[in-house]
Amino acid sequence: MSLLEVREASKSFGSLAAVRRVSLRVAAGELRAVIGPNGAGKTTFFNLITGALRPSAGAILFDGRDVTAVPAWRRVVLGMARTFQITEIFPELTLAENLRVAVEAAAGLRLRPWISRAAAAAVGRQVEDMLALAGLAAKAGRRVGELSHGDQRAAEIAMALALRPRLLLLDEPTAGMGEQETYDVAQLVRRLHRDRNLTIVLIEHDMRVVFHLADRIAVLDQGALIADGTPEEIAADKTVQAAYLGQVAEGGAAEAGAAEAGAA
Amino acid sequence: MRESGRTHPAVLAAIWVVLLLAPTWLGLVGGYTALGARVLVLGLAAMSLNFLLGFTGVLSFGHAAWFGLGAYGTGLTLKFLAASTPLSLLAGTLLGGALGAALGALIAHRRGIYFAMVTIAFGQVFYYIAYRWNALTGGDDGLRGFSRQPLAIGPWRIDIVANGVAFYYFVLVCFAAAVAIMALLLRSPFGHTLVAIRENERRARFLGIPVEFHIWLAFALSCVFISFAGGLYALLNNFADPNNLHYSLSGDLVIMAVLGGMRSFWGPLLGAALFVVLQDYVSSLTTNWMSFVGLLFVLVVLFFPRGLLGVLRGKSPA
Numbered sequence: 001m002s003l004l005e006v007r008e009a010s011k012s013f014g015s016l017a018a019v020r021r022v023s024l025r026v027a028a029g030e031l032r033a034v035i036g037p038n039g040a041g042k043t044t045f046f047n048l049i050t051g052a053l054r055p056s057a058g059a060i061l062f063d064g065r066d067v068t069a070v071p072a073w074r075r076v077v078l079g080m081a082r083t084f085q086i087t088e089i090f091p092e093l094t095l096a097e098n099l100r101v102a103v104e105a106a107a108g109l110r111l112r113p114w115i116s117r118a119a120a121a122a123v124g125r126q127v128e129d130m131l132a133l134a135g136l137a138a139k140a141g142r143r144v145g146e147l148s149h150g151d152q153r154a155a156e157i158a159m160a161l162a163l164r165p166r167l168l169l170l171d172e173p174t175a176g177m178g179e180q181e182t183y184d185v186a187q188l189v190r191r192l193h194r195d196r197n198l199t200i201v202l203i204e205h206d207m208r209v210v211f212h213l214a215d216r217i218a219v220l221d222q223g224a225l226i227a228d229g230t231p232e233e234i235a236a237d238k239t240v241q242a243a244y245l246g247q248v249a250e251g252g253a254a255e256a257g258a259a260e261a262g263a264a
Numbered sequence: 265m266r267e268s269g270r271t272h273p274a275v276l277a278a279i280w281v282v283l284l285l286a287p288t289w290l291g292l293v294g295g296y297t298a299l300g301a302r303v304l305v306l307g308l309a310a311m312s313l314n315f316l317l318g319f320t321g322v323l324s325f326g327h328a329a330w331f332g333l334g335a336y337g338t339g340l341t342l343k344f345l346a347a348s349t350p351l352s353l354l355a356g357t358l359l360g361g362a363l364g365a366a367l368g369a370l371i372a373h374r375r376g377i378y379f380a381m382v383t384i385a386f387g388q389v390f391y392y393i394a395y396r397w398n399a400l401t402g403g404d405d406g407l408r409g410f411s412r413q414p415l416a417i418g419p420w421r422i423d424i425v426a427n428g429v430a431f432y433y434f435v436l437v438c439f440a441a442a443v444a445i446m447a448l449l450l451r452s453p454f455g456h457t458l459v460a461i462r463e464n465e466r467r468a469r470f471l472g473i474p475v476e477f478h479i480w481l482a483f484a485l486s487c488v489f490i491s492f493a494g495g496l497y498a499l500l501n502n503f504a505d506p507n508n509l510h511y512s513l514s515g516d517l518v519i520m521a522v523l524g525g526m527r528s529f530w531g532p533l534l535g536a537a538l539f540v541v542l543q544d545y546v547s548s549l550t551t552n553w554m555s556f557v558g559l560l561f562v563l564v565v566l567f568f569p570r571g572l573l574g575v576l577r578g579k580s581p582a
Binding site (some may be wrong): 092101104 | 449452456459462467469470472475520
């Protein structure tokens with residue numbers, strides 16, 4: 001059964017149709033990439049899935065349950081965690097404190113006016129585990145606002161993981177990263193998928209990352225789903241090539257093919 | 265690992281020594297014990313406001329409303345219902361806390377300037393009720409004709425009525441209890457969610473925290489604390505008047521918090537101390553004492569945006 005099912009979801013802002021009747025099924029354990037030219041509606045689509053926006057029409061089902069009217073925070077409790085295109089963290093707090101909020105929320109402690117030493121120690125251990133997973137253990141005491149862009153992105157992923165999600169949604173996790181950082185994030189995502197069998201939906205511009213990681217790829221263009229298939233199918237898809245080539249022509253690049261075009 | 269915003273133990277010890285010995289040293293520097301009690305009460309009020317402003321990131325510009333309700337609740341109880349200091353204090357705290365919680369529920373989803381404006385409006389509603397309802401509140405003249413009562417603890421009776429030093433220690437015990445609860449809350453998982461909301465509301469929401477509900481809780485708690493302070497204020501003066509509810513007092517409380525440092529737990533107490541002392545000394549020299557406070561405020565905001573205690577902590581802003 002699908003863990004996530006989007007049924008004919010649409011979102012309009014005034015006369016602009018940002019997402020148009022998009023349907024998508026993501027099976028448990030799958031790693032799905034969502035790609036498309038700039039302005040294709042990918043982030044809006046993410047916002048519909050996670051509850052940051054309510055769809056104008058259509059439905060969102062999570063684990064068989066209709067969550068279309070469920071507020072964003074409760075979808076997190078149900079098992080959806082996400083990161084953002086522009087990193088959303090708690091800049092004035094230390095890395096460990098950032099993670100602590102996530103761990104405590106996931107443990108259902110958010111309304112506790114006190115915490116026992118034992119429970120606090122357990123929280124601390126989970127924080128350390130998550131930092132180790134994200135390769136940030138050495139920076140636990142640093143203020144997150146002072147960390148490098150790459151470390152901040154990794155911190156945000158670690159916070160999402162600390163929620164122990166069943167579905168992880170990553171909005172351009174490698175945006176603005178150098179070669180090494182991009183590779184590190186790709187390896188992290190791969191480990192999460194392979195070793196923990198985590199279901200992941202990923203918006204990504206770096207086509208090497210997408211074709212390296214994804215089980216299936218969905219392509220959005222101008223708010224509509226124009227293709228959905230395995231990486232091989234997508235690479236060979238004429239509609240996809242046309243959508244990307246249009247953008248590349250505008251940008252002045254001459255290279256053909258979805259892979260190179262997307263990476264440009 | 266050092267926690268963000270936690271007070272150094274030496275600073276903490278110094279604060280308590282200064283407060284505990286205040287009746288001794290205040291006289292030596294030309295002060296008097298009631299001035300110390302006034303600092304404690306307004307300091308508690310400013311710290312209550314700062315629970316919301318500095319630690320949840322929500323600015324209420326009408327917090328005098330709940331302070332004044334605490335004062336009137338306490339005074340009215342003493343005058344009409346029960347000649348008991350603890351009971352009247354409890355009644356005042358409940359009155360302000362309950363009304364704050366109820367009205368807070370209406371506005372917890374408002375943000376920034378809209379939230380601040382609505383809180384001012386609430387404050388002014390209570391101000392005019394107190395101002396007009398002569399029969400109950402004494403109107404413009406204020407509520408008179410009540411007095412704090414001696415404390416009876418088991419077989420002991422403590423005279424806090426005529427004995428100013430005893431009353432100071434009573435206020436200090438109340439202050440310590442309220443501040444301890446506040447500090448424990450801020451160190452708890454619930455407190456962590458508040459700071460998270462201050463830092464990044466969107467991230468907090470997408471960690472599974474119902475942001476509006478937590479803001480409402482923080483607002484209600486802040487109202488309970490400041491009503492308690494208002495009740496102590498009525499006991500201190502044996503008097504409550506509409507100015508306890510007025511938005512100019514709300515503004516003073518914000519000034520105290522910002523002056524002392526709204527990111528630090530103890531900052532507002534320092535701000536209140538400065539404010540009260542300036543008021544007391546400078547107002548004996550000139551009626552324009554507020555312009556000195558204003559000047560100090562401008563200087564602090566320009567040169568020490570983290571407030572005076574923020575500077576003392578030596579943490580540079582990002």
